[in-house]
Amino acid sequence: MKRLTLIILAACALIMLLAASDLPDWADPASPASSHLSPGFVEQAYEATHTPNVVTAVLADYRGYDTMFETVVVFLAALIIMIILRRTPHRRFCKILPHRPQRQGRDTVLKGAAQLIIPVMQVFALYVLGHGHYSPGGGFQGGVIFGASFILLALCYNLEFTINRFRERIVLLCCAGGALLYAGVGALCLAMGWNFLGYAALAGILGVSEAMARSHGILLVEVGVGITVMAVMVSIYYDLASGGDMREGL
Amino acid sequence: MLSRTPVKLVIGLAQLSNAVNLLIFTAAGLTRGKPPLVPFDAARPEGIVSDPLPQALVLTAIVISFGLLAFTLVLFRRAHEELGTQDIDEMTEGGP
Numbered sequence: 294m295k296r297l298t299l300i301i302l303a304a305c306a307l308i309m310l311l312a313a314s315d316l317p318d319w320a321d322p323a324s325p326a327s328s329h330l331s332p333g334f335v336e337q338a339y340e341a342t343h344t345p346n347v348v349t350a351v352l353a354d355y356r357g358y359d360t361m362f363e364t365v366v367v368f369l370a371a372l373i374i375m376i377i378l379r380r381t382p383h384r385r386f387c388k389i390l391p392h393r394p395q396r397q398g399r400d401t402v403l404k405g406a407a408q409l410i411i412p413v414m415q416v417f418a419l420y421v422l423g424h425g426h427y428s429p430g431g432g433f434q435g436g437v438i439f440g441a442s443f444i445l446l447a448l449c450y451n452l453e454f455t456i457n458r459f460r461e462r463i464v465l466l467c468c469a470g471g472a473l474l475y476a477g478v479g480a481l482c483l484a485m486g487w488n489f490l491g492y493a494a495l496a497g498i499l500g501v502s503e504a505m506a507r508s509h510g511i512l513l514v515e516v517g518v519g520i521t522v523m524a525v526m527v528s529i530y531y532d533l534a535s536g537g538d539m540r541e542g543l
Numbered sequence: 544m545l546s547r548t549p550v551k552l553v554i555g556l557a558q559l560s561n562a563v564n565l566l567i568f569t570a571a572g573l574t575r576g577k578p579p580l581v582p583f584d585a586a587r588p589e590g591i592v593s594d595p596l597p598q599a600l601v602l603t604a605i606v607i608s609f610g611l612l613a614f615t616l617v618l619f620r621r622a623h624e625e626l627g628t629q630d631i632d633e634m635t636e637g638g639p
Contacts (some may be wrong), residue, residue: 327571331594335599338595339581347579347588347595348602356599363603370610374617428580433606522606530614533620 307507343508349425352512353518355431357490359431360514361475364521368472371525378532407449414442422519427506433519439519440526452534464524471521475514482510547631549575549619558607564601571597 317324327417334351344350352360422435437498479490492510493503499511544555576591579598622634 296554320569322572326596327594331571334595335579335592336587337587345581345583347592347599348580351595352599352602359603365604366607367610370614373614377621429578433602481585532560533617535619 298476323343331541341504341507342511343504344426344511346426346428346430348429349431349511349515353514354490354507356490357479357514361472361479361490364472364475364518367466367525368521371468371528374529375533377496378536395407403449405451407445410432412440413447415439418442418519418523422515423512426512431521432515434524436519437526440530443527444530445448447530447534452531456531459527461528462488464528464531467520470518471517471524472515474520478510478513548629549623549631549637552631553612553616553619557612560604560611564604564608567604568597586606 317326321327329438334355335347338347338350339345342350344354365413366445387538418435418438420435422432422440425431427434443455443459446458478495481498482494483489484499485494490510492507495508496503496506497512499506499509544552544559546552548554550614571594574591574593576593577588579592579595581588623629626634628634
Protein backbone atom coordinates (compact mmCIF):
# COMPACT_ATOMS: atom_id res chain seq x y z
CA MET A 294 0.00 0.00 0.00
CA LYS A 295 2.75 2.39 0.96
CA ARG A 296 4.72 1.53 -2.17
CA LEU A 297 1.69 2.17 -4.37
CA THR A 298 1.14 5.54 -2.71
CA LEU A 299 4.77 6.42 -3.29
CA ILE A 300 4.58 5.49 -6.98
CA ILE A 301 1.43 7.58 -7.49
CA LEU A 302 3.02 10.52 -5.67
CA ALA A 303 6.19 10.28 -7.75
CA ALA A 304 4.17 10.10 -10.97
CA CYS A 305 2.14 13.20 -10.01
CA ALA A 306 5.31 15.07 -9.06
CA LEU A 307 6.90 14.15 -12.41
CA ILE A 308 3.86 15.42 -14.35
CA MET A 309 3.88 18.66 -12.37
CA LEU A 310 7.62 19.18 -12.92
CA LEU A 311 7.18 18.56 -16.66
CA ALA A 312 4.36 21.10 -16.74
CA ALA A 313 6.40 23.58 -14.69
CA SER A 314 9.10 23.73 -17.38
CA ASP A 315 6.56 25.32 -19.74
CA LEU A 316 5.53 28.02 -17.27
CA PRO A 317 6.83 31.56 -17.80
CA ASP A 318 9.89 32.63 -15.82
CA TRP A 319 9.60 33.69 -12.22
CA ALA A 320 8.25 37.24 -11.99
CA ASP A 321 8.61 37.61 -15.75
CA PRO A 322 7.10 40.95 -16.80
CA ALA A 323 6.51 39.54 -20.30
CA SER A 324 4.43 36.59 -19.12
CA PRO A 325 0.86 36.54 -20.46
CA ALA A 326 -0.64 37.28 -17.04
CA SER A 327 1.58 40.32 -16.53
CA SER A 328 1.48 41.65 -20.10
CA HIS A 329 -2.21 41.19 -20.94
CA LEU A 330 -4.37 40.30 -17.97
CA SER A 331 -3.28 42.70 -15.25
CA PRO A 332 -2.84 45.82 -17.44
CA GLY A 333 -6.24 45.02 -18.90
CA PHE A 334 -7.77 45.00 -15.45
CA VAL A 335 -6.04 48.24 -14.48
CA GLU A 336 -7.06 49.98 -17.72
CA GLN A 337 -10.67 48.83 -17.96
CA ALA A 338 -11.80 48.13 -14.43
CA TYR A 339 -13.07 51.59 -13.64
CA GLU A 340 -14.90 52.14 -16.91
CA ALA A 341 -16.44 48.67 -16.81
CA THR A 342 -17.39 48.44 -13.16
CA HIS A 343 -17.24 51.97 -11.69
CA THR A 344 -15.19 50.61 -8.81
CA PRO A 345 -12.12 52.74 -8.02
CA ASN A 346 -10.42 49.93 -6.10
CA VAL A 347 -9.21 47.61 -8.86
CA VAL A 348 -8.49 44.79 -6.40
CA THR A 349 -12.14 44.73 -5.32
CA ALA A 350 -13.28 44.75 -8.93
CA VAL A 351 -10.99 41.82 -9.76
CA LEU A 352 -12.00 39.93 -6.63
CA ALA A 353 -15.76 40.25 -6.76
CA ASP A 354 -16.47 40.82 -10.43
CA TYR A 355 -13.85 39.30 -12.73
CA ARG A 356 -13.13 36.47 -10.31
CA GLY A 357 -16.64 36.22 -8.88
CA TYR A 358 -16.85 32.43 -9.03
CA ASP A 359 -13.60 32.09 -7.12
CA THR A 360 -14.80 34.37 -4.34
CA MET A 361 -18.17 32.65 -4.16
CA PHE A 362 -16.67 29.23 -3.62
CA GLU A 363 -14.19 30.72 -1.19
CA THR A 364 -17.17 31.90 0.85
CA VAL A 365 -18.62 28.42 0.60
CA VAL A 366 -15.32 26.91 1.79
CA VAL A 367 -15.35 29.16 4.86
CA PHE A 368 -18.98 28.24 5.51
CA LEU A 369 -18.12 24.54 5.20
CA ALA A 370 -15.21 24.98 7.61
CA ALA A 371 -17.61 26.33 10.27
CA LEU A 372 -20.10 23.54 9.58
CA ILE A 373 -17.50 20.76 9.77
CA ILE A 374 -15.97 22.17 12.94
CA MET A 375 -19.41 22.07 14.51
CA ILE A 376 -20.00 18.49 13.37
CA ILE A 377 -16.61 17.32 14.64
CA LEU A 378 -16.93 18.93 18.05
CA ARG A 379 -20.55 18.04 18.69
CA ARG A 380 -20.61 14.35 17.93
CA THR A 381 -22.06 12.51 20.96
CA PRO A 382 -19.64 13.53 23.67
CA HIS A 383 -18.03 10.80 25.70
CA ARG A 384 -15.11 12.62 27.14
CA ARG A 385 -13.02 9.79 28.50
CA PHE A 386 -9.73 11.54 28.13
CA CYS A 387 -10.75 15.16 28.38
CA LYS A 388 -7.97 16.54 30.48
CA ILE A 389 -8.03 20.03 29.01
CA LEU A 390 -9.60 22.21 31.67
CA PRO A 391 -11.30 19.48 33.72
CA HIS A 392 -12.88 22.08 35.91
CA ARG A 393 -13.77 25.17 33.99
CA PRO A 394 -14.19 28.15 36.25
CA GLN A 395 -17.33 30.21 35.91
CA ARG A 396 -16.50 33.66 34.69
CA GLN A 397 -19.27 35.59 36.33
CA GLY A 398 -17.32 38.19 38.23
CA ARG A 399 -15.32 39.64 35.40
CA ASP A 400 -13.33 42.78 35.87
CA THR A 401 -15.24 46.06 35.78
CA VAL A 402 -12.42 47.65 33.82
CA LEU A 403 -12.66 44.97 31.13
CA LYS A 404 -16.42 45.32 30.89
CA GLY A 405 -16.23 49.12 30.70
CA ALA A 406 -13.53 49.00 28.05
CA ALA A 407 -15.56 46.48 26.04
CA GLN A 408 -18.60 48.73 26.22
CA LEU A 409 -16.53 51.57 24.80
CA ILE A 410 -14.64 49.64 22.14
CA ILE A 411 -17.26 47.26 20.73
CA PRO A 412 -19.65 49.85 19.20
CA VAL A 413 -16.72 51.68 17.60
CA MET A 414 -15.39 48.38 16.29
CA GLN A 415 -18.70 47.44 14.74
CA VAL A 416 -19.14 50.82 13.07
CA PHE A 417 -15.57 50.57 11.78
CA ALA A 418 -16.32 47.07 10.45
CA LEU A 419 -19.32 48.39 8.53
CA TYR A 420 -17.16 51.24 7.20
CA VAL A 421 -14.47 48.81 6.02
CA LEU A 422 -17.16 46.65 4.40
CA GLY A 423 -18.88 49.52 2.64
CA HIS A 424 -15.70 51.34 1.69
CA GLY A 425 -14.18 48.37 -0.11
CA HIS A 426 -14.98 50.08 -3.40
CA TYR A 427 -12.81 53.10 -2.69
CA SER A 428 -10.02 51.93 -0.45
CA PRO A 429 -8.49 48.73 0.86
CA GLY A 430 -11.30 46.82 2.53
CA GLY A 431 -14.24 44.70 1.64
CA GLY A 432 -16.35 41.82 2.80
CA PHE A 433 -13.67 39.61 4.29
CA GLN A 434 -11.92 42.32 6.25
CA GLY A 435 -15.12 43.93 7.48
CA GLY A 436 -16.61 40.58 8.40
CA VAL A 437 -13.55 39.58 10.39
CA ILE A 438 -13.58 42.85 12.35
CA PHE A 439 -17.30 42.45 13.04
CA GLY A 440 -16.81 38.87 14.19
CA ALA A 441 -13.89 39.93 16.39
CA SER A 442 -16.18 42.40 18.18
CA PHE A 443 -18.42 39.53 19.28
CA ILE A 444 -15.39 37.49 20.34
CA LEU A 445 -14.21 40.45 22.40
CA LEU A 446 -17.63 40.58 24.03
CA ALA A 447 -17.37 36.90 24.91
CA LEU A 448 -13.87 37.39 26.31
CA CYS A 449 -14.76 40.39 28.45
CA TYR A 450 -18.10 39.10 29.73
CA ASN A 451 -18.64 35.38 29.26
CA LEU A 452 -19.81 32.99 26.61
CA GLU A 453 -23.35 32.66 27.94
CA PHE A 454 -23.82 36.42 27.91
CA THR A 455 -22.76 36.56 24.26
CA ILE A 456 -24.83 33.56 23.21
CA ASN A 457 -27.89 35.12 24.83
CA ARG A 458 -27.39 38.19 22.69
CA PHE A 459 -26.33 36.52 19.47
CA ARG A 460 -28.04 33.16 19.46
CA GLU A 461 -26.50 30.20 17.81
CA ARG A 462 -29.44 29.67 15.50
CA ILE A 463 -29.09 33.22 14.23
CA VAL A 464 -25.34 32.75 13.79
CA LEU A 465 -25.98 29.70 11.62
CA LEU A 466 -28.68 31.51 9.66
CA CYS A 467 -26.17 34.32 9.01
CA CYS A 468 -23.53 31.77 7.92
CA ALA A 469 -25.84 30.29 5.34
CA GLY A 470 -27.61 33.54 4.51
CA GLY A 471 -24.47 35.36 3.42
CA ALA A 472 -23.43 32.59 1.06
CA LEU A 473 -27.02 32.41 -0.16
CA LEU A 474 -27.10 36.17 -0.80
CA TYR A 475 -23.98 35.81 -2.94
CA ALA A 476 -25.38 32.89 -4.88
CA GLY A 477 -28.77 34.60 -5.06
CA VAL A 478 -27.29 37.67 -6.77
CA GLY A 479 -25.66 35.30 -9.26
CA ALA A 480 -28.90 33.43 -9.84
CA LEU A 481 -30.80 36.70 -10.28
CA CYS A 482 -28.36 37.66 -13.05
CA LEU A 483 -28.96 34.24 -14.58
CA ALA A 484 -32.73 34.76 -14.41
CA MET A 485 -32.34 38.11 -16.21
CA GLY A 486 -30.75 36.33 -19.15
CA TRP A 487 -27.08 37.08 -18.40
CA ASN A 488 -24.27 34.88 -17.21
CA PHE A 489 -24.15 33.70 -13.62
CA LEU A 490 -22.73 36.62 -11.57
CA GLY A 491 -22.91 38.93 -14.61
CA TYR A 492 -23.89 41.92 -12.49
CA ALA A 493 -24.64 44.07 -15.52
CA ALA A 494 -27.99 42.25 -15.63
CA LEU A 495 -29.06 44.20 -12.55
CA ALA A 496 -29.09 47.43 -14.57
CA GLY A 497 -32.73 46.87 -15.50
CA ILE A 498 -33.86 46.29 -11.91
CA LEU A 499 -31.89 49.10 -10.31
CA GLY A 500 -32.43 51.58 -13.12
CA VAL A 501 -28.76 52.52 -13.56
CA SER A 502 -26.11 52.08 -16.23
CA GLU A 503 -24.47 48.70 -16.68
CA ALA A 504 -21.16 49.81 -15.15
CA MET A 505 -22.96 51.21 -12.12
CA ALA A 506 -25.00 48.00 -11.84
CA ARG A 507 -21.74 46.05 -11.67
CA SER A 508 -20.61 48.34 -8.87
CA HIS A 509 -23.85 47.68 -6.97
CA GLY A 510 -23.56 43.97 -7.65
CA ILE A 511 -20.06 43.97 -6.15
CA LEU A 512 -21.42 45.73 -3.06
CA LEU A 513 -24.21 43.16 -2.68
CA VAL A 514 -21.90 40.17 -2.86
CA GLU A 515 -19.41 41.88 -0.52
CA VAL A 516 -22.22 42.26 2.02
CA GLY A 517 -22.97 38.56 1.60
CA VAL A 518 -19.31 37.67 2.12
CA GLY A 519 -19.15 39.95 5.16
CA ILE A 520 -22.17 38.33 6.81
CA THR A 521 -20.83 34.83 6.23
CA VAL A 522 -17.31 35.60 7.45
CA MET A 523 -18.65 37.38 10.56
CA ALA A 524 -20.94 34.49 11.47
CA VAL A 525 -18.25 31.90 10.74
CA MET A 526 -15.79 33.63 13.07
CA VAL A 527 -18.39 33.76 15.85
CA SER A 528 -19.48 30.15 15.24
CA ILE A 529 -15.93 28.79 15.33
CA TYR A 530 -15.25 30.72 18.51
CA TYR A 531 -18.42 29.42 20.19
CA ASP A 532 -17.56 25.85 19.28
CA LEU A 533 -13.89 26.01 20.22
CA ALA A 534 -14.36 27.91 23.47
CA SER A 535 -17.08 25.63 24.82
CA GLY A 536 -15.84 22.36 23.33
CA GLY A 537 -19.01 22.09 21.31
CA ASP A 538 -21.55 21.97 24.12
CA MET A 539 -22.33 25.70 24.13
CA ARG A 540 -22.81 25.79 27.86
CA GLU A 541 -19.65 27.12 29.37
CA GLY A 542 -16.28 28.31 28.29
CA LEU A 543 -14.20 31.43 28.19
CA MET B 544 5.55 20.13 9.84
CA LEU B 545 7.06 16.70 10.47
CA SER B 546 6.92 17.09 14.23
CA ARG B 547 4.94 14.57 16.25
CA THR B 548 3.32 17.22 18.42
CA PRO B 549 0.02 18.50 17.00
CA VAL B 550 0.63 22.06 18.22
CA LYS B 551 3.94 22.27 16.37
CA LEU B 552 2.32 20.86 13.27
CA VAL B 553 -0.41 23.50 13.41
CA ILE B 554 2.17 26.27 13.81
CA GLY B 555 4.12 24.78 10.92
CA LEU B 556 0.98 24.71 8.81
CA ALA B 557 0.32 28.39 9.53
CA GLN B 558 3.88 29.28 8.53
CA LEU B 559 3.72 27.13 5.43
CA SER B 560 0.47 28.74 4.25
CA ASN B 561 1.91 32.20 4.82
CA ALA B 562 5.01 31.18 2.89
CA VAL B 563 2.88 29.95 0.00
CA ASN B 564 0.97 33.24 0.01
CA LEU B 565 4.27 35.11 -0.27
CA LEU B 566 5.30 32.77 -3.07
CA ILE B 567 2.12 33.54 -5.04
CA PHE B 568 2.69 37.22 -4.41
CA THR B 569 6.25 37.23 -5.71
CA ALA B 570 5.38 35.01 -8.67
CA ALA B 571 3.83 38.02 -10.39
CA GLY B 572 6.88 40.18 -9.69
CA LEU B 573 7.01 43.04 -7.24
CA THR B 574 6.41 46.50 -8.63
CA ARG B 575 7.47 49.72 -7.03
CA GLY B 576 4.17 51.46 -7.55
CA LYS B 577 1.14 52.90 -5.90
CA PRO B 578 -1.85 50.80 -4.84
CA PRO B 579 -4.25 50.15 -7.72
CA LEU B 580 -6.83 52.76 -6.77
CA VAL B 581 -8.43 55.03 -9.34
CA PRO B 582 -8.33 58.63 -8.11
CA PHE B 583 -11.45 60.77 -8.00
CA ASP B 584 -12.59 62.15 -11.40
CA ALA B 585 -10.16 59.97 -13.35
CA ALA B 586 -10.84 56.97 -15.54
CA ARG B 587 -7.76 54.93 -14.73
CA PRO B 588 -4.99 54.83 -12.13
CA GLU B 589 -2.20 57.35 -12.60
CA GLY B 590 1.39 56.29 -13.09
CA ILE B 591 2.73 52.88 -12.19
CA VAL B 592 0.44 50.86 -9.98
CA SER B 593 0.97 47.47 -8.45
CA ASP B 594 -0.59 44.40 -10.00
CA PRO B 595 -4.14 43.85 -8.65
CA LEU B 596 -4.40 40.20 -9.72
CA PRO B 597 -1.99 38.59 -7.20
CA GLN B 598 -3.52 40.70 -4.45
CA ALA B 599 -6.95 39.29 -5.17
CA LEU B 600 -5.54 35.78 -5.47
CA VAL B 601 -3.66 36.02 -2.18
CA LEU B 602 -6.75 37.38 -0.42
CA THR B 603 -8.54 34.21 -1.48
CA ALA B 604 -5.60 32.06 -0.39
CA ILE B 605 -5.46 33.71 3.05
CA VAL B 606 -9.10 32.96 3.72
CA ILE B 607 -8.81 29.35 2.57
CA SER B 608 -5.73 28.80 4.74
CA PHE B 609 -7.66 30.22 7.70
CA GLY B 610 -10.38 27.65 7.14
CA LEU B 611 -7.83 24.87 6.82
CA LEU B 612 -6.04 25.94 9.98
CA ALA B 613 -9.23 26.09 12.04
CA PHE B 614 -10.23 22.67 10.72
CA THR B 615 -6.84 21.12 11.60
CA LEU B 616 -6.95 22.60 15.08
CA VAL B 617 -10.40 21.20 15.77
CA LEU B 618 -9.49 17.81 14.30
CA PHE B 619 -6.52 17.52 16.67
CA ARG B 620 -8.58 18.60 19.62
CA ARG B 621 -11.20 16.00 18.87
CA ALA B 622 -8.54 13.33 18.30
CA HIS B 623 -7.01 14.20 21.65
CA GLU B 624 -10.36 13.86 23.37
CA GLU B 625 -11.11 10.53 21.73
CA LEU B 626 -7.70 8.89 21.83
CA GLY B 627 -6.11 10.55 24.82
CA THR B 628 -2.77 11.07 23.16
CA GLN B 629 -0.74 14.03 21.97
CA ASP B 630 1.47 12.01 19.65
CA ILE B 631 0.54 11.88 15.98
CA ASP B 632 2.26 8.51 15.52
CA GLU B 633 0.09 7.03 18.25
CA MET B 634 -3.01 8.57 16.71
CA THR B 635 -2.50 6.72 13.45
CA GLU B 636 -2.08 3.38 15.19
CA GLY B 637 -4.77 0.94 14.15
CA GLY B 638 -5.54 3.07 11.12
CA PRO B 639 -4.54 2.39 7.53
